[in-house]
Amino acid sequence: LPGDRDQPISVSADKASFNEKTGTALYSGNIVIQQGTIRIAADELVVTTDAKGTVITAVARGNPATFEQKTRPEYGPAVAEAQEVIYQAVEGFLTFNGKAKLKQEGASFQGASISYSLERGEIEAKGDKQNRVQLVFPPPPRESRISKKLGDSAP
Amino acid sequence: MDIRNVVSLSAGFLLLGAVGYYWGGFGKSPLSVAHVSATGLPDYEVTGIEGVRTNQSGQVVELFSAQSIRHYPESDRSEIRRPVMRFFEDGNERWELRAAQAVGLNDNRNISLNGKVQAETLGEGQSVSLETDMLEVDRDEQVLRTDSAVAIRSGNNILDSLGLHVDIRGRILELPAQVRGIYVLPSH
Numbered sequence: 504l505p506g507d508r509d510q511p512i513s514v515s516a517d518k519a520s521f522n523e524k525t526g527t528a529l530y531s532g533n534i535v536i537q538q539g540t541i542r543i544a545a546d547e548l549v550v551t552t553d554a555k556g557t558v559i560t561a562v563a564r565g566n567p568a569t570f571e572q573k574t575r576p577e578y579g580p581a582v583a584e585a586q587e588v589i590y591q592a593v594e595g596f597l598t599f600n601g602k603a604k605l606k607q608e609g610a611s612f613q614g615a616s617i618s619y620s621l622e623r624g625e626i627e628a629k630g631d632k633q634n635r636v637q638l639v640f641p642p643p644p645r646e647s648r649i650s651k652k653l654g655d656s657a658p
Numbered sequence: 659m660d661i662r663n664v665v666s667l668s669a670g671f672l673l674l675g676a677v678g679y680y681w682g683g684f685g686k687s688p689l690s691v692a693h694v695s696a697t698g699l700p701d702y703e704v705t706g707i708e709g710v711r712t713n714q715s716g717q718v719v720e721l722f723s724a725q726s727i728r729h730y731p732e733s734d735r736s737e738i739r740r741p742v743m744r745f746f747e748d749g750n751e752r753w754e755l756r757a758a759q760a761v762g763l764n765d766n767r768n769i770s771l772n773g774k775v776q777a778e779t780l781g782e783g784q785s786v787s788l789e790t791d792m793l794e795v796d797r798d799e800q801v802l803r804t805d806s807a808v809a810i811r812s813g814n815n816i817l818d819s820l821g822l823h824v825d826i827r828g829r830i831l832e833l834p835a836q837v838r839g840i841y842v843l844p845s846h
Contacts, residue, residue, distance in 0.1 A: 511840050512841040513838070513839065513840050513841075517835065518819075518832075519819070520831065521830070521833065524783045525784075528817070530837060552813065555813050556814055557843070558841045
């Protein structure tokens with residue numbers, strides 16, 4: 504949801520280590536990250552912050568790491584999974600790397616890497632030699648389809 | 659055997675037993691008054707103490723102050739009130755630790771801080787502060803350790819953990835269990 508990005512990020516994990524010089528925190532074991540309706544589950548998480556402690560990036564890894572976010576109330580949650588989920592907090596961008604899959608509002612995307620803008624809900628999928636991009640869009644609902652015969656002119 | 663011999667022989671044994679009892683130490687009770695007065699009391703007490711520790715090259719590695727220190731020689735144990743410890747590395751301030759009281763062991767090389775224990779980083783790098791009930795300090799290794807719950811704050815972020823291990827020189831904080839983190843983001 505639009506307000507997600509302004510919520511605090513909460514992290515729970517089995518253990519962590521924090522580098523007091525660089526401000527980097529490495530979490531490991533049963534990690535759950537939540538921010539508003541966003542929920543990411545992973546095995547390992549690295550959070551980097553600037554000198555003032557503001558989050559710059561959060562990189563979650565898992566087999567796979569999973570992502571879920573409520574988009575618009577009338578749709579089900581957007582769900583995704585990948586070996587690596589990179590969250591750029593300032594830009595509000597999520598990048599799913601490694602066997603990336605994303606389902607949102609009935610459409611599904613699959614590729615080597617998928618980028619997802621939390622602000623605009625835009626999705627960009629990239630393939631590579633092994634994983635070509637696959638997109639699947641659901642047909643429009645029956646009632647909004649126009650029943651036409653071949654040769655009929657447009658309404 | 660004449661009855662007089664028997665009587666004098668038993669009186670002799672009785673006398674011998676009494677002497678052995680008092681000089682031989684058979685009956686020494688663990689809490690004899692003389693012994694307690696020697697072990698129960700401190701051998702020194704210092705108030706308003708301030709100390710500096712330096713390394714072999716004369717560089718300051720620690721500043722130490724306390725409201726009072728009372729030392730008990732038998733257990734080599736010091737009771738310290740309101741200790742403040744400041745650790746340095748290469749001449750730079752690194753951490754400051756404070757507590758309501760502490761116990762010093764092993765010639766005060768190991769300090770166990772307890773009661774409103776607070777610690778914070780000093781100098782460059784992320785500002786980190788922490789609060790806990792009890793914190794063990796190894797002054798030689800400059801390592802901090804606790805099994806208690808710890809609340810750590812860095813900027814606007816909060817980390818909670820059960821237990822903590824801090825390597826001051828390595829600048830790493832290890833949070834061993836039940837870790838919770840809250841990161842507050844700037845509004846967009």
